Amino acid sequence: MNYLQSLFIILWTIWNHRNQVVHEGISPNPMKVILTVQTLSCKYSNAFSNQQNSNLPSSRPEQPTQSAAGPWQLIIKVAGFRNKKKNRRAYVYEAVNTQGDCMFFGVNNSLARTAPGVLLEAMVKACLIAENHVLHHVLFLSDCRGFVKVFNSRRASDGQDNVRLADINFLVLNGFLLRITSSPITQAEALIKWKNSLSPSSSLNSWYPTNLNNLCNWTAIVCHTTGTVSAIKLSDANLSGSLTQFDFTSFYNLTHLDLNNNTLGGSIPPAIGNLRMLTYLDLGNNQFEGNIPTEIAQLTELQYLSLYNNSLNGTIPYQLSNLQKVWYLDLGANYLVCLDWSNFSGMPFLTHLNLMLNELTSEFPEFITSCQNLTYLDLSQNYLTGPIPELAYTNLGKLTHFNLTNNLFEGPLSSNISKLSKLIELRLGNNNFFGPIPGEMDLMSNLQILELYNNSFQGMIPSSIGQLRELQSLDLQKNYSY
Structure with a gap:
């Protein structure tokens, strides 16, 4: 050498x-x-x-940030x-x-x-x-x-x-x-191959072999100035099939992939990790099953990731928390589990996190308290236990929507909850909280929805709730308060 x-x-x-x-x-x-x-x-x-x-990512020379x-x-x-x-x-x-x-x-x-x-x-x-x-x-x-x-x-x-x-x-x-x-021709041929593996759909009528040179005018295709594909936008396109025949290696410069609300199934191929320039990925409202491939963590430019409402199972890969540019993460309505959150790291740009309706156990995920830009957090309809950590009150002051409904959370509700002063919706119903309802509720002056039903709260209902001028819905039923 x-x-x-x-x-x-x-x-x-x-x-x-x-x-x-x-x-x-x-x-x-x-x-x-x-x-x-x-x-x-x-x-x-x-x-x-x-x-x-x-083979080691750190050994590769770093290149300047480039769209x-x-x-x-x-x-x-x-x-x-x-x-x-x-x-x-x-x-x-x-x-x-x-x-x-x-x-x-x-x-x-x-x-x-x-x-x-x-x-x-x-x-x-x-x-x-x-x-x-x-x-x-x-x-x-x-x-x-x-x-x-x-x-x-x-x-x-x-x-x-x-x-x-x-x-x-x-x-x-x-x-x-x-x-x-x-090249555009290669990409067009790859899209035709994938189309042929799907059930017929009128949304793809412009995708046909004699139209290869007109790729940028195909339905749902957006091109770069180079003539190569930058975005595939096929939400609500009545697609049925899988991603097995999708050639991810032909779309290295793809930045946007939206397949939301179709009936695509099968597993998510590990080859999806080849879409290194992807910033937007929405596979929500489909029928994907199996594990979330850890290769998604290779999509380091990703900012928006939704796998909502599929049939995904297995453990949530901790590597997803390495996607440090993500601001929107939705893994809700699947069958995902996670017994240990200790390997997850904070995500500094994350503002929207939805993990609802899964099979999550253990206590409040610790890494969330390091996501200090969160405005929307939904952990409802899981099996999470233990108290809400104090760091959640001190670090998540930007929250506007906080939903822990239908879990196994317990313990008294800290008076520090009033530090979440920007909350619009607070939903803690159907848990095992006990003790008095904090008297400082009036400090959350933007509250429109407050749900504390079906817990074990005791004592008098604080008069401060009556000071919530924006409140539209209040549910305190099935407690021991008066």
Whole structure:
């Protein structure tokens, strides 16, 4: 491997200084060339080390935050060819700017042994030319699914291809922002394949093979300026089938997937983790079953996640709490369990959390008290026990909707509940709370709904409840208060 590293560094240096000679008429200083080689040796060794440990997320070079739509400076189409008779491979690439003007193109033979390797070689070659134009934000389009998969996973079965991936890591370390997605034609073919696996639906009438070149005008499809799919919006589309034939690897730049309120079933494929640019995922109101795949936690750009009202079971993966950009999380109305919340972490942007109507046991989930931006919390219709922790009152002061109905919560209701002064709805009915109703209820002056029914509250009903001028619904029945 050291020989290949050294060879790459020397060729890179020669290329850069050749450009000075050809384009600028500058004769390179020999000492500067030597220093460049030494500098590149350090950087390239780091890139190659990253590639060797690419199975560890932390080893991959971090890229700047970038939306899937750009802004890209170049869009480069790459394709590979193989002459079976002569056992030769070649590649071609064409680079256009965002206005569609051709910036450069090229055709070269390749020594790569695999189709993805040929295109990785083309990618490096095209990036070297882009460097001459001082263009570093590049989106690649390809029809080769293997190439897309190898690049996005940063892993290859062929040793030479892993070296080429190290070259790409080197480019990233030196300021390149690189993304790759399937071409519009490949995406259209993938959607047709999925459509054919579903029951017929009039919502997909525009999806047909003779209309592949018109992808961006298909029903429910939204495209980037690159012509690739950015959103699939198929809520209430009368779809019946599964996601088994959906080729997630062809939609790396997809940012929005909405399949709400259909009759899709089966399991949620682990391959959904390939949608790395996804910010919105709604699979609610369907018939999905089985476990929630932990691969969803790989969707680190996700902001909205709803799996509401399916038949999902098993343990809620603690990895979901690693989705630190999520503000809306709805796992309600399933058959999910969680015996241990200790591995969950706080979610700083979470404002809406719904875990209602599952089979949750144990005490109040501790991680929730670290989600200090929550405005909506629904844990109703589970089997949760114990008291409401004091941290819930002190840390969740932004709550407007708080629902613990139909659980096994117990203990006295702390007077600190008045710190939840922004509450509009407080629903604690059908639990095992006891003791007096706190007298400071009037401090929650925005309350419109107050439900404390079917508990064991005792003593006088505090007069402060009469000061709640916004109150529209009050239910205190089946207690021991008077």
